[in-house]
Amino acid sequence: MARRRDLPLITAALCAVGLVLCGLFALVWKAGHERDSAILYGFSLLWRDSTDQPLRIVARIPDPVPYAFLGLVIIGVAVARQKYWRAGAVAVLLLGTGATTHILKHVLNAPRISQWLGPWGQVGNNSWPSGHSTAAMTLALCAVMVAPPTQRALVAVFGGAFAIAVGYATLALTWHYPSDVVAGYLVAGLWVSLAVAVLQRVEHGVPEPTRPPPWEPLVLLGGIVAVVAAAVVAVEAHAVTYYAHQRPTAVVGAVTIALLAMAIVALISASTGRGGPPGRSAPSP
Numbered sequence: 001m002a003r004r005r006d007l008p009l010i011t012a013a014l015c016a017v018g019l020v021l022c023g024l025f026a027l028v029w030k031a032g033h034e035r036d037s038a039i040l041y042g043f044s045l046l047w048r049d050s051t052d053q054p055l056r057i058v059a060r061i062p063d064p065v066p067y068a069f070l071g072l073v074i075i076g077v078a079v080a081r082q083k084y085w086r087a088g089a090v091a092v093l094l095l096g097t098g099a100t101t102h103i104l105k106h107v108l109n110a111p112r113i114s115q116w117l118g119p120w121g122q123v124g125n126n127s128w129p130s131g132h133s134t135a136a137m138t139l140a141l142c143a144v145m146v147a148p149p150t151q152r153a154l155v156a157v158f159g160g161a162f163a164i165a166v167g168y169a170t171l172a173l174t175w176h177y178p179s180d181v182v183a184g185y186l187v188a189g190l191w192v193s194l195a196v197a198v199l200q201r202v203e204h205g206v207p208e209p210t211r212p213p214p215w216e217p218l219v220l221l222g223g224i225v226a227v228v229a230a231a232v233v234a235v236e237a238h239a240v241t242y243y244a245h246q247r248p249t250a251v252v253g254a255v256t257i258a259l260l261a262m263a264i265v266a267l268i269s270a271s272t273g274r275g276g277p278p279g280r281s282a283p284s285p
Contacts, residue, residue, distance in 0.1 A: 008193045011264075015193060026112070033112055036177045047174075059132060062131075071142070085202055096191050097138045101134040105129070110125060111125050123174065129180055132166055133176070133182075134187050135184075137184060141188055141265065143159050153269065
């Protein structure tokens with residue numbers, strides 16, 4: 001239990017350190033910006049006329065109106081479960097993460113020129129961190145925070161996939177550098193982990209039973225992903241191999257972004273309290 005109570009604070013500290021390092025990598029270190037640009041170039045090759053509209057649809061999900069709607073749905077789930085502290089925390093997080101990103105964008109406003117983007121296609125100066133990635137990860141983590149214990153693992157899988165998809169879409173559209181996406185994830189992770197730490201100390205509901213998540217949906221989801229991946233590889237085996245060989249930096253960047261997103265989601269899922277103050281146990285049956 002002590003380790004569980006410490007996990008959100010450890011997660012917050014890791015996100016804070018990661019955010020500082022990411023800022024130094026992207027905004028200060030010249031070689032870091034060059035790697036950032038190389039990864040972005042690799043992602044830009046995923047754009048085609050046929051993929052433009054789907055990419056824009058995914059990237060626009062965290063826009064203000066759908067973001068507010070999805071946020072209200074998450075708050076509604078918390079209220080329906082009588083988790084009023086969590087409902088209030090979600091309301092604060094939906095505003096706080098966005099405000100933090102907005103402030104950082106303007107405080108750290110700096111030009112970052114990429115030679116291959118051309119004079120009219122440069123990423124904006126005030127793009128670090130990515131607001132879309134911050135919003136997507138905030139929604140994912142808040143959904144995990146209010147989900148019932150039996151569904152939390154499944155929500156974490158879908159939430160992480162959603163945040164990754166939004167991040168990838170913004171990169172393919174060259175709206176942001178990869179470091180912008182990473183920073184957005186870290187801002188959301190920092191805020192939500194601190195919120196979980198507070199919730200562990202103020203919630204006084206009946207502790208939720210500890211039960212393993214249902215394995216059938218996870219197996220089904222894993223099977224669908226495996227089939228889709230196998231189909232893509234079978235159809236585009238040569239293209240995938242060639243791309244990975246020609247653009248290893250982009251592949252490493254894509255894997256790093258995905259692993260970071262899933263790590264943050266997993267940490268929040270693992271540290272989300274079961275209800276009740278520290279040391280309180282469930283009543284005897």
